[in-house]
Amino acid sequence: MFRPQIKVVDCTIRDGGLMNKSNFSLELVRDVYKAVCDAGVDIIELGYRNSKKMFSVDEYGPWRFCDEDNLRKVVDGIKSDKTKIAVMQDAHKAIAEDILPKEKSVVDMIRIATYVKDIDKAIRLANNATDKGYEATINVMSISVALERELDEALQQIQEETKIIACYVVDSFGALYSEDIDFFVDKYKKYLKNKEVGVHCHNHQQLGFANTIAGIIRGANYLDGTLYGLGRAAGNCPLELLISFLKNPKFDIRPLLDIIGKKILPLNKEIYWGYAVPYMLTGVLNRHPDVAMKQLEMPDESPEKNDFLKFYEKLTEEQTED
Amino acid sequence: MFRPQIKVVDCTIRDGGLMNKSNFSLELVRDVYKAVCDAGVDIIELGYRNSKKMFSVDEYGPWRFCDEDNLRKVVDGIKSDKTKIAVMQDAHKAIAEDILPKEKSVVDMIRIATYVKDIDKAIRLANNATDKGYEATINVMSISVALERELDEALQQIQEETKIIACYVVDSFGALYSEDIDFFVDKYKKYLKNKEVGVHCHNHQQLGFANTIAGIIRGANYLDGTLYGLGRAAGNCPLELLISFLKNPKFDIRPLLDIIGKKILPLNKEIYWGYAVPYMLTGVLNRHPDVAMKQLEMPDESPEKNDFLKFYEKLTEEQTED
Numbered sequence: 323m324f325r326p327q328i329k330v331v332d333c334t335i336r337d338g339g340l341m342n343k344s345n346f347s348l349e350l351v352r353d354v355y356k357a358v359c360d361a362g363v364d365i366i367e368l369g370y371r372n373s374k375k376m377f378s379v380d381e382y383g384p385w386r387f388c389d390e391d392n393l394r395k396v397v398d399g400i401k402s403d404k405t406k407i408a409v410m411q412d413a414h415k416a417i418a419e420d421i422l423p424k425e426k427s428v429v430d431m432i433r434i435a436t437y438v439k440d441i442d443k444a445i446r447l448a449n450n451a452t453d454k455g456y457e458a459t460i461n462v463m464s465i466s467v468a469l470e471r472e473l474d475e476a477l478q479q480i481q482e483e484t485k486i487i488a489c490y491v492v493d494s495f496g497a498l499y500s501e502d503i504d505f506f507v508d509k510y511k512k513y514l515k516n517k518e519v520g521v522h523c524h525n526h527q528q529l530g531f532a533n534t535i536a537g538i539i540r541g542a543n544y545l546d547g548t549l550y551g552l553g554r555a556a557g558n559c560p561l562e563l564l565i566s567f568l569k570n571p572k573f574d575i576r577p578l579l580d581i582i583g584k585k586i587l588p589l590n591k592e593i594y595w596g597y598a599v600p601y602m603l604t605g606v607l608n609r610h611p612d613v614a615m616k617q618l619e620m621p622d623e624s625p626e627k628n629d630f631l632k633f634y635e636k637l638t639e640e641q642t643e644d
Numbered sequence: 645m646f647r648p649q650i651k652v653v654d655c656t657i658r659d660g661g662l663m664n665k666s667n668f669s670l671e672l673v674r675d676v677y678k679a680v681c682d683a684g685v686d687i688i689e690l691g692y693r694n695s696k697k698m699f700s701v702d703e704y705g706p707w708r709f710c711d712e713d714n715l716r717k718v719v720d721g722i723k724s725d726k727t728k729i730a731v732m733q734d735a736h737k738a739i740a741e742d743i744l745p746k747e748k749s750v751v752d753m754i755r756i757a758t759y760v761k762d763i764d765k766a767i768r769l770a771n772n773a774t775d776k777g778y779e780a781t782i783n784v785m786s787i788s789v790a791l792e793r794e795l796d797e798a799l800q801q802i803q804e805e806t807k808i809i810a811c812y813v814v815d816s817f818g819a820l821y822s823e824d825i826d827f828f829v830d831k832y833k834k835y836l837k838n839k840e841v842g843v844h845c846h847n848h849q850q851l852g853f854a855n856t857i858a859g860i861i862r863g864a865n866y867l868d869g870t871l872y873g874l875g876r877a878a879g880n881c882p883l884e885l886l887i888s889f890l891k892n893p894k895f896d897i898r899p900l901l902d903i904i905g906k907k908i909l910p911l912n913k914e915i916y917w918g919y920a921v922p923y924m925l926t927g928v929l930n931r932h933p934d935v936a937m938k939q940l941e942m943p944d945e946s947p948e949k950n951d952f953l954k955f956y957e958k959l960t961e962e963q964t965e966d
Contacts (some may be wrong), residue, residue, distance in 0.1 A: 323818045357757055365875070411934065445847070446817075448939040453705065454858075499857065500822075500854065500857065500858075525919075527853065527885055527888075528850055528853045528854070528882065528885060529846070529853065529854055530850070531849065531850045531851065531854075532853075533820065533853030533854075534849070535821065535854075550921070560924075561848065562921065562924065563850060563924060564803065566849075566924075566928045573955075576953050576957075579921060579925075579952040579955075579956050580953040581950040582921055582952060583921065583950035583951055583953070584950065584951075587950055596919075597918075597919075599872070599884065599901060599904055599905065602882075602885060603882065603889075603901075604890045610849055611840070628769070628905035628906065628909055629902075629906075630901040630902065630904060631898055631901045631902040631904055631905070632803075633901075634897075634898065634901050635898075
């Protein structure tokens with residue numbers, strides 16, 4: 323038995339773009355878009371619409387900004403009415419004016435990523451999006467380090483001040499166990515009466531998929547995944563696993579299998595994502611994965627690269643200095 | 645709060661040996677043994693004690709047989725009283741006479757791996773082990789394809805006819821979800837009144853660790869893991885994740901981190917284990933991973949190697965022919 327309310331969101335290009343400054347080729351983005359549409363996935367997130375005042379257009383690729391003309395190049399000749407298009411705005415790195423009225427855009431949904439502390443900025447951007455005709459979500463990042471009092475207040479505000487369709491538990495650090503997912507989904511449901519709950523899980527402890535299932539069992543209906551888990555650090559819940567788990571007959575896993583082998587796996591030569599001990603350690607220690615990413619960027623010949631004990635001692639030494 | 649009854653078993657050499665015909669160097673096995681002892685892990689499984697009549701000593705390495713003199717070379721100068729030594733016998737590929745009386749052996753525990761259909765052989769070998777003074781377990785393999793009536797009967801027999809300390813749920817195909825783990829652990833506990841339940845999970849769907857946690861929550865107290873997940877196909881529950889999850893202060897993760905970076909990761913150049921789409925597909929389809937292992941053994945330059953759609957079509961075509 324499947325749950326028809328469940329919406330699956332592919333964020334391959336958006337979250338994967340955190341590993342290569344959103345520098346995917348147009349051809350790849352079109353291929354991903356086509357595969358995700360053919361698979362019947364509900365929503366695809368094609369990147370960020372962040373501000374060019376805060377990100378250099380020389381340094382970052384087109385999917386950090388998702389200009390309308392670039393998005394039209396992606397969907398040209400492929401566009402499917404079954405798969406909605408989303409872009410993400412970072413609450414602290416995006417501006418309302420970059421969002422056109424819905425009728426002038428191929429975008430259907432704006433997802434606002436925010437830390438708890440930036441919730442007022444997030445609400446303003448979310449309301450900007452809904453006022454302009456879009457569906458909107460608020461995705462609360464780094465939730466494993468949110469202060470509970472602040473989170474409670476933010477959820478209360480989201481309930482009272484927005485018309486978003488879903489609010490996400492985002493385990494940016496890959497630090498949560500299933501019982502934590504239960505806790506957060508329960509909390510969200512307590513505050514958010516007419517909004518769905520979403521889960522966006524990272525794989526630092528190989529729990530990206532398992533925690534997404536935990537979310538489903540607890541009632542989350544917005545589920546994020548990426549092809550072969552491509553995403554920041556250890557990556558995300560693999561979309562192919564999620565689709566194979568969900569029983570809704572509208573999904574077809576075959577286009578996903580095809581593109582993973584032909585287009586996503588080859589990226590692994592340039593972009594290192596997936597389970598690795600440094601990521602696991604930042605997950606266990608509930609830390610941002612940036613230090614682990616630096617560790618893994620060391621050249622292979624560096625004797626320190628795989629000295630995980632030294633890395634661990636350094637991480638925990640820094641912690642005791644706090 | 646930790647549960648003192650929990651026993652962690654490292655099976656790196658035993659399960660990893662399924663990927664290289666048990667051909668690890670003595671040096672590596674000693675290094676693994678030392679790290680596992682230093683980490684305070686309860687039990688280490690150093691390989692199989694299978695019959696030389698059924699495995700060629702020319703083709704298979706020493707850890708398929710675990711002769712006493714080889715085991716003594718492993719523990720020489722390292723032996724820890726805190727970490728018990730186990731070897732595995734396959735119910736259909738081992739003989740009782742290969743087990744010496746306990747007082748003549750460095751082994752503490754004999755684990756009998758069996759399919760449900762071979763349960764009478766398994767019970768005979770388990771009783772041989774307990775009669776000779778060892779602790780024994782029975783590990784029911786490929787449980788995701790066991791007929792429930794046969795499994796019920798086997799568990800009843802194990803309860804009535806053996807003195808084993810633990811009986812395992814073994815998800816050889818990596819096919820189970822957490823709700824399946826719940827189901828099997830509950831069933832085992834119903835039949836096995838004075839024996840512990842164990843879980844041995846594979847990672848084909850990236851659920852090896854998550855399903856081990858599910859087992860813990862449901863009351864399983866014998867937990868298998870391997871260093872960096874080294875084991876058949878997609879590998880096992882990673883020991884480093886399991887140890888970091890368990891809160892028993894007797895464990896020290898540092899020796900495990902050290903050996904993973906220095907000795908286990910380098911094996912990845914010769915032995916391909918870990919998550920891969922072909923393994924995921926055999927997991928999803930509840931099939932033995934042997935076909936996926938063949939797929940992944942193809943040379944990199946073969947265009948079929950990463951044609952996962954074709955692989956999937958072949959797998960499902962074969963299934964409809966059944």
